[in-house]
Amino acid sequence: MTNFPHDFLWGAATSAHQVEGDNVHNDWWAAEQKGALKEASGQACRHYELFAQDFAIAGELNHNCHRFSIEWSRIEPVQGIFDKDAIEHYHRVIADLRSRRIQPVVTLLHFTNPAWFAQKGGWTKFKLKKYFLRFVETVVEEYAGEVKFWITINEPLVYSSHAYLLGAWPPKKNSLFQTAKVTLNLAQAHVKAYRIIHKIYQNRSLARPCVSIAANLQAFEICQPTIRNKIAFYLRHKLYNLYFIKRLLKKHTLDYIGINYYGRNLVHVEDWSLRSLLLATCKHDHHRLRKNSLGWDIYPEGLYKLLLALKKYNLPVMITENGICTENDDLRWDYIHEHLLAIHKAMQEGVKVIGYIYWSLIDNFEWAEGFAPRFGLVGIDYQNQQRIIRQSARKLAEVFKSSEI
Ligand code: BGC
Secondary structure (H helix, E strand, O other): OOEOOOOOEEEEEOOHHHHOOOOOOEHHHHHHHOOOOOOOOOOOOOHHHHHHHHHHHHHHOOOOEEEEEOOHHHHOOEOOEOOHHHHHHHHHHHHHHHHOOOEEEEEEEOOOOEHHHHHOOHHHOHHHHHHHHHHHHHHHHHHHHHOOEEEEEEOHHHHHHHHHOOOOOOOOOOOHHHHHHHHHHHHHHHHHHHHHHHHHHHHOOOOOOEEEEEEEEEEEEEOOOOHHHHHHHHHHHHHHHHHHHHHHHHOOOOOOEEEEEEEEEEEOOOOOOHHHHHHOEOOOOOOOOOEOOOOOEOOHHHHHHHHHHHHHHOOOEEEEEEOOOOOOHHHHHHHHHHHHHHHHHHHHOOOOEEEEEEEOOEOOOOHHHOOOOOOOOEEEEOOOOEEEEOHHHHHHHHHHHHOEO
8 A cells, every 4th residue: 555645735737728718818818819729718618607616526526735827817907907806706716725625726827928918028028027026916915815835837948938939839939049038037037926925925924835836847768879869868857857946946936846747758869959959859659658649658757757856955846737638537547546656656765745736627728739638637528518527536536535545
């Protein structure tokens, strides 16, 4: 029997734009209306209205925490104008979770920006982060008494690379320079947001909050041991996985390390361009692993290795996302089970993991991939918005109840 601590956080995550529906004031919505993306988010899962129903399911499935994001463009749809109804809405969301003894883990920026902010240049402009910080101050003043765990920014490097390097997400740019600028700006924004959050709690004599980011980490592995592959591996592991975290640690602005982990990235580089060194992967059909429905390699061992790589920082780690999109619910359960074993193994070797948050509570809008990928513990029938609890969710509920696998 494999035991987890009794105060372990067990839950699932969502993000506003992916589930709420009708997020009409953000940059994704604007791009969707222009037809710049495969599918539009539209009503998504109508979670903005149906949140209590969804949290009732999470409660029934023994979740004791839930990660969600506050949509900046709802709180501040027009620059400088804060929407009282939206502020009240998230009070109700948090109160509903707490009434079910589900600890809220609140993300402040999950890939979407108010359209007005994006129009001014968004994260490419250093001086604009003051607007994000004003939003942070506003919402943290509101919810401070009700929230202990904050995540300032979800996957800063995924955002900067998809939006500014790969041209996949709004505003669809292909510039290494802008990617670097946005990444740096986000790092600076986190440091400032961290200090704002702590100051608010201090001024109000509230217990210290726990603030972090959710960093996407990938298990980089080398396909063949060429010099180029080794250099690419080194660059990716050091730059992509560790640089951002190390930067924030130097500023003492992480109370725990939030990590999102999905799988393996098999490094194979055939030329010396920086782009290839940073991005190229093996296209051949060897080193085969099981895959999710988007073709990502399933690799629980990678999570174990990454957790051990974080051990030297001597901070608690929270798995803020781990999940699989698949039509095969048995595979979903195997994925979860194997990742939990990997986490447990790392914990036995001294890594202090404090929680496991599955991505996602419900099927949702998977950004540029649209609605096809099914990540949910709970399925959504988009014809009638019906929620269908999957078997894997029930099995996981048993683990959450007993803290044993
Ligand atoms: C993101 C989620 C996304 C998930 C699956 C993470 O990168 O935080 O928004 O849906 O992975 O791709």
